[in-house]
Amino acid sequence: MNLARAPLRDRPASPEPHFARISADPLADAFSGRMGAHARGSAQPVPADEVAALWGQLTATPRKGPSVAYVHIPFCENHCLFCGFYQNPWRREAGAPYVDAVLAQLARGAETAVQRGHPLRAVYLGGGTPTALATQDLVRLVEGLRRHLPLAPDCEITLEGRIVSFGLEKARAAFDAGVNRISLGVQSFDERVRRRLGRKSTRAETIRFLDGLMALDRGAVVIDLIYGLPGQDRATFRADLRQAVALGLDGLDIYSLKAIPGTPLLIAQDKGKLTPAAPEELGHFYADGADEMDRAGWEAISTTHWRRGTRERSIYNHEVKAGAHCLGFGAGAGGNLHGHGYRLTPDLDAYRAGTAPVAGLMRPAPLAPVHNAIKAGMERGRLEAAPVDAALAASGIAACFDRIAAPLLTQWQQAGLMKAREGGHALTLAGRFWQVAMTARLMAWTDARATDFTTEETQQ
Numbered sequence: 001m002n003l004a005r006a007p008l009r010d011r012p013a014s015p016e017p018h019f020a021r022i023s024a025d026p027l028a029d030a031f032s033g034r035m036g037a038h039a040r041g042s043a044q045p046v047p048a049d050e051v052a053a054l055w056g057q058l059t060a061t062p063r064k065g066p067s068v069a070y071v072h073i074p075f076c077e078n079h080c081l082f083c084g085f086y087q088n089p090w091r092r093e094a095g096a097p098y099v100d101a102v103l104a105q106l107a108r109g110a111e112t113a114v115q116r117g118h119p120l121r122a123v124y125l126g127g128g129t130p131t132a133l134a135t136q137d138l139v140r141l142v143e144g145l146r147r148h149l150p151l152a153p154d155c156e157i158t159l160e161g162r163i164v165s166f167g168l169e170k171a172r173a174a175f176d177a178g179v180n181r182i183s184l185g186v187q188s189f190d191e192r193v194r195r196r197l198g199r200k201s202t203r204a205e206t207i208r209f210l211d212g213l214m215a216l217d218r219g220a221v222v223i224d225l226i227y228g229l230p231g232q233d234r235a236t237f238r239a240d241l242r243q244a245v246a247l248g249l250d251g252l253d254i255y256s257l258k259a260i261p262g263t264p265l266l267i268a269q270d271k272g273k274l275t276p277a278a279p280e281e282l283g284h285f286y287a288d289g290a291d292e293m294d295r296a297g298w299e300a301i302s303t304t305h306w307r308r309g310t311r312e313r314s315i316y317n318h319e320v321k322a323g324a325h326c327l328g329f330g331a332g333a334g335g336n337l338h339g340h341g342y343r344l345t346p347d348l349d350a351y352r353a354g355t356a357p358v359a360g361l362m363r364p365a366p367l368a369p370v371h372n373a374i375k376a377g378m379e380r381g382r383l384e385a386a387p388v389d390a391a392l393a394a395s396g397i398a399a400c401f402d403r404i405a406a407p408l409l410t411q412w413q414q415a416g417l418m419k420a421r422e423g424g425h426a427l428t429l430a431g432r433f434w435q436v437a438m439t440a441r442l443m444a445w446t447d448a449r450a451t452d453f454t455t456e457e458t459q460q
């Protein structure tokens with residue numbers, strides 16, 4: 001068998017599960033399955049009978065340090081083919097009562113230590129489809145957020161949405177209310193690909209709306225594009241990127257299509273109705289994306305996000321990856337308080353009644369500060385040793401990161417995923433593509449070995 005041309009599953013894996021395959025094409029096959037390992041660390045769920053007491057303690061403890069808020073609007077006009085986040089069908093009459101319920105949650109917490117504390121750097125209105133809300137409800141919501149939360153003067157307020165339910169009048173009203181960043185899931189400009197995805201707006205409508213938003217000149221406008229979609233090839237993806245550049249947008253995220261169980265896409269794929277790109281092609285789509293953005297002179301501020309100029313800051317995304325407190329609002333909203341991940345109940349009736357706010361609570365992983373330092377660096381594509389060393393020391397580990405991780409980082413350099421540089425390591429293009437898989441492995445490696453090093457150092 002010609003291993004270089006064999007399907008990925010037939011190529012030999014490394015004997016050490018965290019190591020990468022050494023190959024002539026690391027973009028294609030450094031690991032088996034880019035999305036298999038999520039960078040979640042080893043946080044542990046809190047037993048149900050302990051949740052209420054711990055939640056009471058957490059919300060009564062003053063919040064200090066970097067903080068953001070997330071507001072969840074759990075309604076969608078349709079279930080997008082690739083999406084694993086769909087919760088409830090949108091009904092026009094559900095919007096106003098839902099916003100009332102979120103405003104009630106904000107008002108209930110207004111005097112608590114956790115909500116009053118440190119200024120918030122960013123607020124993200126996501127979902128679901130926040131732009132499906134009627135203009136007056138959207139405005140009431142943003143005004144309520146500004147009234148009840150201690151927003152920093154330069155707080156980034158992002159409104160996520162879809163073009164089909166938006167419009168320039170609604171956008172103007174959102175900016176007037178205080179939104180200063182709009183993030184839209186375009187996924188592809190290609191008409192054929194859009195039709196296969198079931199996108200309701202046409203290419204021409206999408207471009208016209210984005211042009212109109214940019215002409216308002218009221219805040220940052222960023223979009224998401226996806227690669228590996230059914231019917232998309234590398235040429236159409238490059239054309240999508242050139243279209244985004246031509247629009248003069250402020251920011252662009254590019255994501256790989258993920259095979260998420262239960263999504264309409266995976267069901268259609270299993271029935272042979274749709275064929276997305278093969279996994280080993282995805283790295284080359286990513287390389288095309290990075291190349292187009294580089295040619296256009298856009299700045300890579302993370303492994304998936306580029307910006308043109310300085311209006312785009314992407315504060316929310318960065319702070320969440322770095323372990324900031326995140327206050328969650330809305331049914332099904334996720335958050336992070338004093339290192340504890342949580343999710344509010346997704347049940348709309350229970351949420352409106354305010355009776356069962358917390359559906360799940362996770363204790364932080366023992367080395368959570370180390371995980372956060374690793375995630376923040378890897379996300380930017382530059383893993384500096386100093387913040388990870390500081391987090392190790394704060395966690396009571398007496399060894400430095402380079403000593404703990406040297407065998408893994410050296411192997412990844414041999415595999416073409418990293419380069420040593422002054423004070424740390426930079427991801428190569430292939431490393432940037434495999435960042436999520438590498439981050440999960442690096443955290444697991446550090447968890448498994450940090451304690452050995454403590455013991456060893458203590459015995460010396």
Ligand code: SF4
Pocket residue numbers: 075076077078079080083084085086127128129162185
């Ligand atoms: S992509 Fe957005 S709008 Fe589409 S189903 Fe998912 S959450 Fe809803």
